[in-house]
Amino acid sequence: MGKTNPRTEGMPATSEECRTHPHERVPVFQARGLTRVYRVGDIEIQALRGIDLDLYSGEFVVLLGPSGSGKSTLLNILGGLDAPTSGFVRFRDHDLVAADEAALTEFRRDHVGFVFQFYNLIPSLTARENVALITDITPNAMRPEDAIRVVGLADRMNHFPAQLSGGEQQRVAIARAIAKRPDVLLCDEPTGALDVTTGVTVLEAIESVNRELGTTTAVITHNAVIAGIADRVISLSDGRIVREEHNAIRKPPRELVW
Amino acid sequence: MTALHRKLLRDLWHLRGPATAISLVMACGVATFVMSLCTLETLWRAQSEYYDRYRFADVFVRVKRAPESLAARLAEIPGVAQVETRIVEQVNLDVSGYPEPATGRLVSIPDYRPPRLNQLHLRRGRRPEPEREGEVLVSEGFADAHRLQPGDKVRAILNGRRQDLMIVGIALSPEFIYQIREGDLIPDDKRYGVFWMPRTALEAVFDMDGAFNDAVLSLTPDAVPGEVLRRTDDLTEPYGGIGAFDRSEQASHKFVTNEMSELRGMALVVPTIFLLVSAFLLQVVVSRLIGTQREQIATLKAFGYRRSEVGVHYLEMIMVMAVLGVILGTVAGAWLGASVAAMYARFFRFPEFQFHLSPRVLLAAAGLSLTVAGLATLGAVRRAMALPPAEAMRPEPPAAYGTSWIDSQRVFRDASPVVRMIVRQIARRPFRSAMTCFGISLAVAVLILGSFMVDALDDVIDLEFTVAQRQDMMLTFFEPTVGRGVANVRHLTGVLSIEPFRALPVRLRAQNHSRRLALLGLPSDARLYRIVDRDRRAIPVPRHGVVISANLAKALELSAGDWLTVEVLEGKRPVVHLQIESLVADFQGESAYADLAVVNRLMQEGNVVSGVFLTADAAHLNALYRQLKETPQIASVSLKGAALTSIRQTIAANILRMRAFNVGFACVIAFGVVYNSARIALAERGRDLATLRVIGFRRGEVSGILLGELALFTLAAIPFGLLLGYGMADLVIHMAYDTELFRIPLVVNRWTYAFAATTTILAAACSGLIVARRVGQLDLIAVLKTRE
Known part of the structure; x- marks a missing residue:
């Protein structure tokens, strides 16, 4: 894996985590007692029922669970798109619960890269321009061309979304997400709309970003096979974390079959 | 109530913003139509009843004795x-x-x-x-x-x-x-x-x-x-x-007839503009609605709804908006009409002048509006009816963009992605973009149309009362008077200078055309009353022949250098031939001038005048008035300052009120067009905009993308609208104000252009900001979970 992340003094990790984790790392996210209740009409939906979670710098986490397990809600809260009903989330020294809408926007702008199931590219912009959209507003960004090269689409740079396959569009979305050199890359079912072969190329792109740039990466999926490529697999069910596993060796994406 | 009707009501409620905008624009059209035509009919009825009951004569005869x-x-x-x-x-x-x-x-x-x-x-x-x-x-x-x-x-x-x-x-x-x-x-x-x-x-x-x-x-x-x-x-x-x-x-x-022809012109031009704009808005909104309801249409059809039922469903929705517009417009039209009628009642004295809401006009307004609404949306409704259920089940195909000529432009190559988004969105739907621009430019045009009259009249007033007429007052004598009467006037207190004139009733003949008018004889060195054309050039008093209005020459089919027959209708009634020395392009259109000496020679009279123009010392005006009132030879005194004041008051009372109406109307258009464009842009690009918000764009930046496009439309629309307004003003002048009585010049001054542009920009900005507030309400999570 070749990651050499020095331990930071004062890291507020629990002793248990230090013991169970092979590497001692800085926790990027800290969440405690997260609950999230949606009210739809008269019905209350308990999406999260008390989640405690730490994400460490540079690690690759897969959040695994069936639909309705609360994994998207968790990701949205971590990404500053949603707020928990109770509990707290901290990104480094940012309290995400206390943050207002504008502060959350700044948080996303400065620290988070998103990859969505349906790519969400701007149809009127070419691949390069979609990436440039982000690099324009970020001070320390890559050149859009370099970001696109990372995902292996140098030759498709000037194509519009409608001229790209689903896998290519998702790789552009990844390039867009990483171009600002985010601290954390959050991927919501990135292969959900793709076939196996294409899905693998997309996962390879994500994996290589994590490996080469050291970006903390969280991928949510309902596909258990994908779990093999992660450092850590957190399984959710009915709004709770039900299992946590560590992979001693990360499987390369091209070995995955589903 | 059927389920489909419930859907109709809920869809309308959901669309209440755009629907209101459409109804309002349509209401403006109906209001001007109802106002003009009902006032016209009120005038016409009042006039013909008055004429009938009080036996207005058909022929008028003046003799000496x-x-x-x-x-x-x-x-x-x-x-x-x-x-x-x-x-x-x-x-x-x-x-x-x-x-x-x-x-x-x-x-x-x-x-x-x-x-x-x-x-x-x-x-x-x-x-x-x-x-x-x-x-x-x-x-x-x-x-x-x-x-x-x-x-x-x-x-x-x-x-x-x-x-x-x-x-x-x-x-x-x-x-x-x-x-x-x-x-x-x-x-x-x-x-x-x-x-x-x-x-x-x-x-x-x-x-x-x-x-x-x-x-x-x-x-x-x-x-x-x-x-x-x-x-x-x-x-x-x-x-x-x-x-x-x-x-x-x-x-x-x-004058009454003239007013009626002006009203008729207004009843044609202005409502047409509003109906056009509302037709465009309806077309865009309904097309968009049907686009987003493809799946619903497919479901309805899959469950056995007939094509016709689907068609009627959407048609009903359109008609609700149109009928709302008609009702609002009728109420507003009746109110405006009553207010215009009250204004007429101050100038036109009828025994009874009650504003009459004509059922015929109301029916025509309703019929016209509903027809236009139906025609505008025919294509969209037919598309909904023809949609095959299986195909409609699939969501609308995503927007396909490609490279176009614009990508190769040098300026564009260095543009930011946001600018590119905006430009490509505009270029992708050139027709709709053009129509949006056109709609906004119509607002500008309506503002000019509603305001140019003040400019035009100011111009006439200035020309007439500053450039041409430099006297303070005009006196006319009971009888053409010889030098002694003139001398008496000269010696009145406060008189600074005088200039005699002779107004001679004549009939001008040329082949089979003839015109009765007063031939004005002026001294060859006239300074107080000058012959001035529309370009403010003073034309010298003709030495031997006459100078006549260009308009009059046209009516008589004559041009400069031609001869015409002058039959004098006074004194010994001589008939002479005079050459037209030059034409004067003036506003009143029916003037003829000659040298005072020439006039006196053809009358075989000595130094005889009908009256004098004079300038007076402002300090002695009251004394002068007192003396004039006691001078028996003087038949009338016209004060230039008084005329000017009275004209300005009339303009303030009438034209400024009409202008206020027009400003209101134009704001409705600008607001309606921009608001609808913004709402649709938001609906169509909500997903893109929400995505931008998610990946870290600030609310202001995202609003900027939405408003940037509208700002571009507005800015592009303004120069065109200014031109269009000028053109429409020209058209209105020709349709309504080019009467023999009075030719209104086409003058639009800079302030009017600035006023039209500023008002439109403000109205557009208001509606844009209202829609931009919705950017804050975008559902960031939902948008990520749905496929386009």
Whole structure:
């Protein structure tokens, strides 16, 4: 894996985590007692029922669970798109619960890269321009061309979304997400709309970003096979974390079959 | 209520913003249509009822002095139904407490019976009795202006003698619906009034025993008017007849008719603009709605709804918006119409003038609006009907963008992605973009259309009262006067300079065309009253021939250098041929000028004048007025400053009010177009915009993308709108204001352009900001979970 992340003094990790984790790392996210209740009409939906979670710098986490397990809600809260009903989330020294809408926007702008199931590219912009959209507003960004090269689409740079396959569009979305050199890359079912072969190329792109740039990466999926490529697999069910596993060796994406 | 109707109501509720905008724009169109046509019909009905009930005459005859026996001969002319002879004189008035001189028109009425023609409507008081000296009826306008009541007195100079006119009643006549002094541009009730006096009383004062100087005739239905006029002229010529004329040349009738043709022009142009805009908005909104409801349409069809039921469903939705517009427009139109009618009631004196909401007009407005709404959305509704269910189940295909010519442009290559987004979005739907631009430019155009009139009139006023006329007042004498009368005026207190003129009633003939008008003789070095064309160039007084209006030359089919026949209708009635030395492109369009010396030579008279223009020392005005009121030879005094004030007041009262209406209307258009464009842009690109928000764009930046596009449209629309407004103003001038009476110049000044542009930008900005607030309400999570 070749990651050499020095331990930071004062890291507020629990002793248990230090013991169970092979590497001692800085926790990027800290969440405690997260609950999230949606009210739809008269019905209350308990999406999260008390989640405690730490994400460490540079690690690759897969959040695994069936639909309705609360994994998207968790990701949205971590990404500053949603707020928990109770509990707290901290990104480094940012309290995400206390943050207002504008502060959350700044948080996303400065620290988070998103990859969505349906790519969400701007149809009127070419691949390069979609990436440039982000690099324009970020001070320390890559050149859009370099970001696109990372995902292996140098030759498709000037194509519009409608001229790209689903896998290519998702790789552009990844390039867009990483171009600002985010601290954390959050991927919501990135292969959900793709076939196996294409899905693998997309996962390879994500994996290589994590490996080469050291970006903390969280991928949510309902596909258990994908779990093999992660450092850590957190399984959710009915709004709770039900299992946590560590992979001693990360499987390369091209070995995955589903 | 069926489920489909519930859907209809809920969809409408969901679309309440755009639907309201559409209904409002449509309402503006309906309102102007209803206002103009109902006012037109109100005017028309009031006029024709008044004419019928009070027997308005068909032919008007002026003579110098004719024996009463001529009346019987006039009555014998085939086609003449009735004849009423009268004595009509212009006199100077002295109203107590009012320093400036005023002019009165004295009209005789038969002693013991109502007139056969031009009967009076007695508002208050009683008819004057011939036995009691000086009893008169006064016209309502003058009475109102001076708060005169029966029992009040007005002093007048009758044939050189001072006499008190005792007001016993206040009356109206179909002859003076619009009460304007000859030669004035706008009525001035303070300085001009009509008085009716028993015939014998007037005969005595003006030495007209058994004689008359004015006659009015009515015609039988089978009369040939031209023939009657010709025969009348033949009969009156020996008695100094200055040419009989029909209603088309009667001052009051001419102005009322003119107003009606203006209203008709307005009823065509302005509502058409609004209906066009609302049609466009409807088309865009309904197409968009049907696009987003593809799956719902497919589901309805899959469950067995017929094509026609789907079509009717959407048509009902469209009709709800249109009917709402019609109802709102009718209410607004009725209100505006009543307000315009009230304005007319101040200028046009009818016995009754009640705004009439014509069912015919309302039906036409409703029919027109619903038809336009239906036609505009026909294509979209048919697409909904034709949608195959299986295909419609799939969501609308995603927007396909490709490279276009614009990508190769140099400027574009360095543009930011946000700018590219905006430009490509515009370029992707060129038709809709163009229509949006066009819609906004119509708002600009409506503003210019509603405002240019003030500019145009300002221009006329400035030209007329500053460049051409430099006198302070104009005096006319009862009789053409020789030098001594002029000298008397020169020696009045406060008179600084004078300049004589001669106004000669003539008939100009060229082949089979002829025109009656006053030929104005001016001194060759005229300074106080100059011949000036539309470009403010002074044209020298012709040395031997005449200068006539370009418009008049056109009507006579003559050009500069041609000769025309001048029949003088006064004195020895000479007929001479004069050459047109040059044409003057002026506004009033019916002027003819000659050298005063030439006029006097052709009249075989010495140094004779009809009046003088004069400038006066402002410090001595009241003294001068007092002397003028006591000078018997002076028939009338026209004060330029007073005329100017009265014109400005009229403009303020009427045109500025219309302008306010138009500003309101234009704001509705600009607001409606921009609001709808923004709403649709938001709906179509909500997903893109939400994505940008998720990946870290600030709310302001995302709003900027949405508003940037609208700002571009607005900025592009403005220059075009300014041009369009100029063009429409030109069209309106041709359709409504290019009458023989008065030609309004096409003048739009810089402030009006700036006003139109600024108002449109403000209206657009307001609506844009309202929509931009919705950017904050975008559902960031939902948008990520749905496929486009």
